Amino acid sequence: MFEYARTAVEGALAAGATYADARVVLAKEERIDVQNDTVQALDRTEQAGVGVRALYGSSWGFFATPELTERHARRAGERAAEIAKASALVPGPPLEFADVPVVDATYETPFEEDPFAVGVSDKVDLLLEVNRIVGAVDGIAIAQSSMTFWDTDKWFVSSQGHRIHQHLVESGGGFDATAVGEREIQRRSYPQSFGQFETGGYEVVRRWDFPGNAQRIAEEAAALLTADEMEERETALILESSQLALQIHESVGHAIELDRILGWEAAFAGTSHLELAGLGTHRYGSDLMNITADATLPGALGTFGYDDEGTAAQRVDIVRDGIWVGVLSGRDTAAIAGLPPGGMVRADGYNRLPMVRMTNVGLLPGDSSLEEIIADTKDGVYMATNRSWSIDDKRLNFQFGCEIGWEVKDGKLGRMLKNPTYTGITPRFWATLDRLAGEDEWVFWGTPNCGKGQPMQVAHTGHPASPARFSQVRVGVRA
Amino acid sequence: MSRASDLVEATLARVPSGVDADARASVGNLALTRFANGFIHQNVAEDSETLSLRVAVDGRVALATTTNTSTAGLDALVDSAVAAARLSPVDPDWPGPAPAAAVPGIEHFDPSTADASPRERAERVRSFVEAGAGLLAAGYCETNGGEIVFANTAGQRAEGRSSQAILDGIHQTPTSAGSGHAAGVSLGSLDAGAVGSLAARRARESADPFDTKPGEYEVVLAPECVATIAVFMAFYGFNAKMHLEGRSFAEIGETQFDERFSIWDDVTDDRAMGVPFDAEGTPKRRVEFVRDGTTVGLAHDRRTAKKAGAESTGHYGPGSESYGPFPTNVFVGGGDRSAEDLIAEVERGLYVATFNYCRVLDPKSLSVTGLTRNGTFMIENGRITGAVTNLRFTQSFVEALAPGRVLGVGTDGRFADSEFGAGFIHAPSMRLAGWNFTGGASG
Numbered sequence: 001m002f003e004y005a006r007t008a009v010e011g012a013l014a015a016g017a018t019y020a021d022a023r024v025v026l027a028k029e030e031r032i033d034v035q036n037d038t039v040q041a042l043d044r045t046e047q048a049g050v051g052v053r054a055l056y057g058s059s060w061g062f063f064a065t066p067e068l069t070e071r072h073a074r075r076a077g078e079r080a081a082e083i084a085k086a087s088a089l090v091p092g093p094p095l096e097f098a099d100v101p102v103v104d105a106t107y108e109t110p111f112e113e114d115p116f117a118v119g120v121s122d123k124v125d126l127l128l129e130v131n132r133i134v135g136a137v138d139g140i141a142i143a144q145s146s147m148t149f150w151d152t153d154k155w156f157v158s159s160q161g162h163r164i165h166q167h168l169v170e171s172g173g174g175f176d177a178t179a180v181g182e183r184e185i186q187r188r189s190y191p192q193s194f195g196q197f198e199t200g201g202y203e204v205v206r207r208w209d210f211p212g213n214a215q216r217i218a219e220e221a222a223a224l225l226t227a228d229e230m231e232e233r234e235t236a237l238i239l240e241s242s243q244l245a246l247q248i249h250e251s252v253g254h255a256i257e258l259d260r261i262l263g264w265e266a267a268f269a270g271t272s273h274l275e276l277a278g279l280g281t282h283r284y285g286s287d288l289m290n291i292t293a294d295a296t297l298p299g300a301l302g303t304f305g306y307d308d309e310g311t312a313a314q315r316v317d318i319v320r321d322g323i324w325v326g327v328l329s330g331r332d333t334a335a336i337a338g339l340p341p342g343g344m345v346r347a348d349g350y351n352r353l354p355m356v357r358m359t360n361v362g363l364l365p366g367d368s369s370l371e372e373i374i375a376d377t378k379d380g381v382y383m384a385t386n387r388s389w390s391i392d393d394k395r396l397n398f399q400f401g402c403e404i405g406w407e408v409k410d411g412k413l414g415r416m417l418k419n420p421t422y423t424g425i426t427p428r429f430w431a432t433l434d435r436l437a438g439e440d441e442w443v444f445w446g447t448p449n450c451g452k453g454q455p456m457q458v459a460h461t462g463h464p465a466s467p468a469r470f471s472q473v474r475v476g477v478r479a
Numbered sequence: 480m481s482r483a484s485d486l487v488e489a490t491l492a493r494v495p496s497g498v499d500a501d502a503r504a505s506v507g508n509l510a511l512t513r514f515a516n517g518f519i520h521q522n523v524a525e526d527s528e529t530l531s532l533r534v535a536v537d538g539r540v541a542l543a544t545t546t547n548t549s550t551a552g553l554d555a556l557v558d559s560a561v562a563a564a565r566l567s568p569v570d571p572d573w574p575g576p577a578p579a580a581a582v583p584g585i586e587h588f589d590p591s592t593a594d595a596s597p598r599e600r601a602e603r604v605r606s607f608v609e610a611g612a613g614l615l616a617a618g619y620c621e622t623n624g625g626e627i628v629f630a631n632t633a634g635q636r637a638e639g640r641s642s643q644a645i646l647d648g649i650h651q652t653p654t655s656a657g658s659g660h661a662a663g664v665s666l667g668s669l670d671a672g673a674v675g676s677l678a679a680r681r682a683r684e685s686a687d688p689f690d691t692k693p694g695e696y697e698v699v700l701a702p703e704c705v706a707t708i709a710v711f712m713a714f715y716g717f718n719a720k721m722h723l724e725g726r727s728f729a730e731i732g733e734t735q736f737d738e739r740f741s742i743w744d745d746v747t748d749d750r751a752m753g754v755p756f757d758a759e760g761t762p763k764r765r766v767e768f769v770r771d772g773t774t775v776g777l778a779h780d781r782r783t784a785k786k787a788g789a790e791s792t793g794h795y796g797p798g799s800e801s802y803g804p805f806p807t808n809v810f811v812g813g814g815d816r817s818a819e820d821l822i823a824e825v826e827r828g829l830y831v832a833t834f835n836y837c838r839v840l841d842p843k844s845l846s847v848t849g850l851t852r853n854g855t856f857m858i859e860n861g862r863i864t865g866a867v868t869n870l871r872f873t874q875s876f877v878e879a880l881a882p883g884r885v886l887g888v889g890t891d892g893r894f895a896d897s898e899f900g901a902g903f904i905h906a907p908s909m910r911l912a913g914w915n916f917t918g919g920a921s922g
Binding site: 035045082087089091118119120125178180184263264265391397399408421477 | 526
């Protein structure tokens, strides 16, 4: 497949581009979705094509075609260059492109069990078993379970000489139990909302033991219908690690994207409360806050060998002892900011433009445990599993809802609370981080549905996190 | 025959006898020119061919989709779908393929938009940028077009072409932003200068905003806000799957809303976009959801129609098995007031240009949290007296439109951007008695 990528690059250069790169992508996806005792969806998708990016002056153009022939690949390169020339009608400042090592390399996701070699019947049987357990619990109206698997080959070539083949395998799934009351709906999910996804094979699904957790999750969903509402107040908030992972994603991960900081996403996703002048001095949170973007973590969903500009995966410090020290970047954004490129530019398929995306943006673990944190809390609430998320266009003002909460009194979990929510302002919230569980409870949560860009792209990102406490947070907000 | 027809027929010809099959081919292009900081920074285009095949083997159902339309690709598509279906349990809710039925003879298609050049999009961008001299512009201009052909083993055939042009952007001052938006079947119908001028005016007028106290305010909502309300109501409420599962707020026959509120779906409207049949091949028709405040209908696909004992309204799309049927040609009924009149009738309240990042807290009451963006203004004694910083709201959309709560509806209906995207919600401005703001910019 390298020949189609090379031909596309040659087409762009022949049409006047000063730089070009191209990716041939073959991507398979299998999704199984079971509701109660019915297979709602058994979908298999295959995508194949070549996308080529061309630079003309300071302007970019991108073109993609599903036709994998020499003729179509060359024409795609030519059209990318033509589009770049049209971009120059409304040109920007001179564009630099940060240097990265030119490599001829391969990378493959380590996995134990090819998810596409596991029989559909085996997968469906597991999901039906989970739904049977969930559905047998009194009060449960809907049992829903699903699995999704991705197998992606990418061949990347650049006019600077890159030649990289990668084979990425991602797997995961989950289930949820829905209880429908007279005027309300309560839901519990496992392992987290939308399921848990990792780089790896079918072993990911086996390890999370869906059937072994089905009864507990279903009983919690049913119990929520008669649980008390959380009252609105300011108190200590303890977050379960998957909810903290989403908190990191929304209030740190997007805010540190350099394209947002530079204003490139201003009209859609938004900008950032961070200004580059504050890099190295701006206090993001308490001293316990240490965030890294690490695309090399084994098994995490945002792990790969090279990004879609040919830059090697790497670990970058983002927040060190509460101080903001790093960003997510690519070759052009890094050059503008005068920073080393972070290898964080990825595309959703052959037909999308690579852009700055999160890798594995996570909070390094502390030295406590959830048990110790609860025991050390006189008055507070514990919330688990995301239900809703909303944050403003600068990533400052957020409000999250969780599926379930419990009051914490005198070091013990108390009443179950339904419809728990909390709200805050990003740096003020992170400044109250005062307890953090350790490596034993550090989970590489995966987010398979991070939307960004126009046309919309969906990225797979990872967010390592362990349970944590925030000393003073406004909780229980509702209409 | 067209390329899409060829693909569909070639696919069905490969399906083993006795297997029910729906084949759908989409052949077209999409181009999007994006700008920020006043220049074009991303500019993309693609030719696309996508072929989907849904099969039912003795009631065992599977779907396969591919962009590989070579002979080998078609063979693999059919093999993959049939093999997966054979391994699947029987689907008791499989409604069977759509019967042969005539499709409305309408086409929302402009060939010059489908073939628009990158230069034509760049010229629109330039007009938008130049309309806000001294301001910082960002946004996009998109054109797309193509053909969709559907055929199944029950003899249904449907084909249609569609095109779409969208211009959406903001102008920014150091302390504010203002937005403008236009969409239609034809790129030529979009006045980029006017869209840019509106965004620039809103940006300048919302500069140097002040904090206002959260609480309940009377509001005048611009079409973008009303479109977001409508899209959430369509997805979570007028969706027959949600309704069958007890998750919808919709109560058929009940006067749940103010008499000034009506909402329906109608691909046959001259202003609509898209093709007049769904991905199951069912012809689309006008469906009323709320008429003068009373809930009267739901969007169905063949699966929900079978369960409910109703007929499909032509609202199946990819993913509908899981998420339910979803309307894509939604109109919110217009009123008799200009946007200026709506503002003039407010003693004290807020004017909101757009909502941002809305998420459902409870689907049954359609309680939603989100923020204001790109222009929030204080109204006092019928006049806009200043800009306020963005606010967070937590509000039941159903309660906001309840009887007596809609105080006025605008004559300014147009396609508006929404939380779920552009091009499928046509909405006017609306004046509501109350909206619950639960937090300000500072928390």
